[in-house]
Amino acid sequence: MGTYTKSNSILAPLWRAVPLNATTQQVLGLERSEQRAYLENLWHFNHESQPAATANHTDLYGSSHGIGVRRRFNQLPCTVASRKARADLLAHEDPANCRILVLGDDDLLSVELAQRGFRHVTVADCDQQLLARIRAETSALATPPHIIAADFQAGLVWDGKADVVFLDPPYSLAGAAAFLQLAIGSAAPKARVFLMINPYVIGRDFSRLIAQAVHAGFHLKQQRPAFNSYPIGWFGATILRLAWRYLLGAPSDKPTPRQLYFCSDCFELSRDQVS
Numbered sequence: 290m291g292t293y294t295k296s297n298s299i300l301a302p303l304w305r306a307v308p309l310n311a312t313t314q315q316v317l318g319l320e321r322s323e324q325r326a327y328l329e330n331l332w333h334f335n336h337e338s339q340p341a342a343t344a345n346h347t348d349l350y351g352s353s354h355g356i357g358v359r360r361r362f363n364q365l366p367c368t369v370a371s372r373k374a375r376a377d378l379l380a381h382e383d384p385a386n387c388r389i390l391v392l393g394d395d396d397l398l399s400v401e402l403a404q405r406g407f408r409h410v411t412v413a414d415c416d417q418q419l420l421a422r423i424r425a426e427t428s429a430l431a432t433p434p435h436i437i438a439a440d441f442q443a444g445l446v447w448d449g450k451a452d453v454v455f456l457d458p459p460y461s462l463a464g465a466a467a468f469l470q471l472a473i474g475s476a477a478p479k480a481r482v483f484l485m486i487n488p489y490v491i492g493r494d495f496s497r498l499i500a501q502a503v504h505a506g507f508h509l510k511q512q513r514p515a516f517n518s519y520p521i522g523w524f525g526a527t528i529l530r531l532a533w534r535y536l537l538g539a540p541s542d543k544p545t546p547r548q549l550y551f552c553s554d555c556f557e558l559s560r561d562q563v564s
């Protein structure tokens with residue numbers, strides 16, 4: 290079998306020769322049952338959930354996902370509604386005091402938070418172009434985010450502690466674990482960590498990520514399924530339609546929406562006492 294795939298993968302023969310983005314490579318490496326679960330999850334999201342998160346899919350600052358074959362730093366900006374819903378998670382926090390760290394921000398959450406008056410937002414990402422955009426979008430604000438350019442593979446130099454950490458990690462176990470470790474290391478004693486991830490992409494190894502957080506004293510306070518949605522480019526959407534039809538056997542009489550979305554859950558990890 291190809292380097293991306295395990296021997297019992299159902300998707301392998303289709304895509305071995307295609308240059309694929311990291312998330313797709315990760316899915317190709319899953320086992321057959323895990324791939325089915327992934328495809329079913331996205332099928333239901335696109336056909337049945339009709340979530341509010343997809344109501345306005347325009348990216349305020351312009352989308353950069355292109356056709357979706359290869360993605361810059363694995364970026365896939367979420368909908369505006371998803372970004373706002375994330376910021377709403379902090380509705381009860383005090384904008385003057387709450388210390389927030391955003392690890393990876395192609396979704397421009399740091400902009401949203403700064404616009405809402407949060408004064409202590411730190412955002413870190415490896416993409417200089419993205420960081421320049423965040424700087425430009427927030428330069429007129431009284432308290433723009435503190436911006437750190439960092440490749441997390443080499444670590445993150447930040448001596449602060451955050452009350453809230455948001456992370457949107459790459460979809461591989463190693464990538465997600467590395468982002469999560471930085472989040473854990475940057476968290477204040479009673480911090481909340483919001484991990485945005487589609488667990489089906491990681492497969493059964495996902496439990497290892499939660500175990501990593503538990504090992505550091507966190508517990509899973511809440512899982513919000515399909516909290517975020519991300520408009521997919523036409524190439525990715527075409528692959529998805531083919532996979533649903535021929536690998537999942539999805540009913541062909543069910544109309545498929547023109548715009549398809551990827552989705553992720555929101556895992557809230559907390560160090561507060563379990564009530």
Ligand SMILES: C[S@@+](CC[C@H](N)C(=O)[O-])C[C@H]1O[C@@H](n2cnc3c(N)ncnc32)[C@H](O)[C@@H]1O
Pocket residue numbers: 312361362363364365392393394395396413414415416419439440441442457458459460
């Ligand atoms: C990893 S992407 C989100 C992945 C997405 N949820 C998906 O579909 O796979 C989130 C942000 O992390 C940033 N990023 C990716 N790799 C990074 C790294 N090694 N160090 C720092 N930031 C990184 C990207 O630039 C992007 O803005």
